[in-house]
Amino acid sequence: MANISGIIYTILAADARVAGLVGNDTGGGYRIYPISIPQKAAFPAVRITTVAVEPSDTKTEASTLDAIRVQIDSYAFSMLTAQQLDEAVRLAIDRYRGSVTVAGTGGATYFVDGVRFESRNETMETEKDIFRISTDYQVRIHRTP
Amino acid sequence: MANSIQLTIDAAHWQKQVNAAVKTLEKLTYNLEREQKNILEYAAKPMVEAMKAGAPVGTKVHLRYPKSRGGRAKRGEGQSVAKYYPGNLKGSFRVLDLKRAKTSVIVGAQLAKGGKGTFGKSKYDAYYLAMVEFGTRHTPARPFVRPAIISASPAVIKRVMLACRMFTEKFARQNAG
Numbered sequence: 314m315a316n317i318s319g320i321i322y323t324i325l326a327a328d329a330r331v332a333g334l335v336g337n338d339t340g341g342g343y344r345i346y347p348i349s350i351p352q353k354a355a356f357p358a359v360r361i362t363t364v365a366v367e368p369s370d371t372k373t374e375a376s377t378l379d380a381i382r383v384q385i386d387s388y389a390f391s392m393l394t395a396q397q398l399d400e401a402v403r404l405a406i407d408r409y410r411g412s413v414t415v416a417g418t419g420g421a422t423y424f425v426d427g428v429r430f431e432s433r434n435e436t437m438e439t440e441k442d443i444f445r446i447s448t449d450y451q452v453r454i455h456r457t458p
Numbered sequence: 459m460a461n462s463i464q465l466t467i468d469a470a471h472w473q474k475q476v477n478a479a480v481k482t483l484e485k486l487t488y489n490l491e492r493e494q495k496n497i498l499e500y501a502a503k504p505m506v507e508a509m510k511a512g513a514p515v516g517t518k519v520h521l522r523y524p525k526s527r528g529g530r531a532k533r534g535e536g537q538s539v540a541k542y543y544p545g546n547l548k549g550s551f552r553v554l555d556l557k558r559a560k561t562s563v564i565v566g567a568q569l570a571k572g573g574k575g576t577f578g579k580s581k582y583d584a585y586y587l588a589m590v591e592f593g594t595r596h597t598p599a600r601p602f603v604r605p606a607i608i609s610a611s612p613a614v615i616k617r618v619m620l621a622c623r624m625f626t627e628k629f630a631r632q633n634a635g
Binding site: 348349350352360362364365367382384386388434436438443445447449 | 597604
């Protein structure tokens, strides 16, 4: 399966607006995390979650092109920053098309056939007044590097 | 020998037939409006089943405590207001009977009024569905509602088409001639 979180991370990290808003993690990378945000991570931050995978099988072979629904959460201490981050993420990946070489995979390159914005949902985590905007995208991607 | 032919249209008879056809179509629309909620309820069943099939089931009984006012009670001293058995989320999915949805049906998780009592056996209260589906800051998302919508949609559309066809065929039989 295509390394979807790695692909999204690479696209977002290469975007100056997103990189500038999220800043660096203590580990040296950007605060863009797959599945869950580390307990002591600072904010703003972005989280990438795979929601569903729709294959496009043919009569003779397995799917080579998958449509993957991805949820990207933008977290921040203020709604304004969360909105700015969410918009920066959208500007970076909506309608994206091209090859992506994922860092840390020995040069694995995937072809992203297209990214489409699907829906947006704004919530607030009551525990520490953290604002979150969850946006769903559909990413069409070639399965093999 | 006649070298011409006279053609006439009985406009009154034609008008009568058109009026009868319009009246039948109006009756069809009226009946369909009355029946559409039943059709949609029937069509939504595969989606409810898909959501139930995908819902995660816990292994422990969970207790919920009232929102704290003036600080939380010490560990073991709080008074629980609700008890949640494993399978509460799974059992909560249904076609919701909402009065505001007059021409549509809503598939989702049932919430309990007041949120007090024991849930997961015969009563259900899935107030935490969004936390499971979208995740929280500390817990990863476990999406199953959106995948269920994607996977069950073709079956739902098929059922809508089937039910509409059955409805119109029945109507045609009843109004034939």
